[in-house]
Amino acid sequence: xxxxxxxxxxQHLAEISKCVSVSAIALLILDGAGWHSSPQLILPKNxxxxxxxSYAPELNSVENIWDYLRSNFLSHCVxxxxxxxxxxxxxxxxxxxxxxxxxxxxxxxxxxRSNLGGWYHSLGRGLI
Numbered sequence: 002x003x004x005x006x007x008x009x010x011x012q013h014l015a016e017i018s019k020c021v022s023v024s025a026i027a028l029l030i031l032d033g034a035g036w037h038s039s040p041q042l043i044l045p046k047n048x049x050x051x052x053x054x055s056y057a058p059e060l061n062s063v064e065n066i067w068d069y070l071r072s073n074f075l076s077h078c079v080x081x082x083x084x085x086x087x088x089x090x091x092x093x094x095x096x097x098x099x100x101x102x103x104x105x106x107x108x109x110x111x112x113x114r115s116n117l118g119g120w121y122h123s124l125g126r127g128l129i
Contacts, residue, residue, distance in 0.1 A: 003083050005034070007039045010037065010039070010042060011042060011043045014029075014043065015043075015045065017029070017045075018045035018047055021048070025047065026048070028048075029049070030063075032052075033052065069097065073093075074089070074096060075089060075090065075093055
């Protein structure tokens with residue numbers, strides 16, 4: 002999405018909710034962004050939010066993924082359009098998921114791949 006807001010977060014929650022298996026619950030670990038804890042959030046019944054403590058980025062494993070993507074694919078670049086940014090981000094994610102050494106760290110203990118790639122698969126860009 003081109004902006005972050007409570008409305009964008011509500012749309013994001015609705016999309017995640019659609020991907021959760023029947024009778025399952027999705028646990029979302031969130032940082033302290035204001036739109037993550039707004040009383041205006043519409044929280045689906047199959048999602049639970051867990052805020053991280055303040056000033057603890059080391060607890061947020063997604064930060065490591067973003068650092069890797071920025072360092073290896075998305076730094077020192079200028080894009081002309083939002084669509085070009087989205088394409089670059091999806092290309093970077095596909096490269097991450099295609100790397101067996103890195104993507105294996107995103108697998109669950111039972112050997113099944115998590116649905117980390119599913120959110121952008123719906124855009125028609127993903128490998129997963």
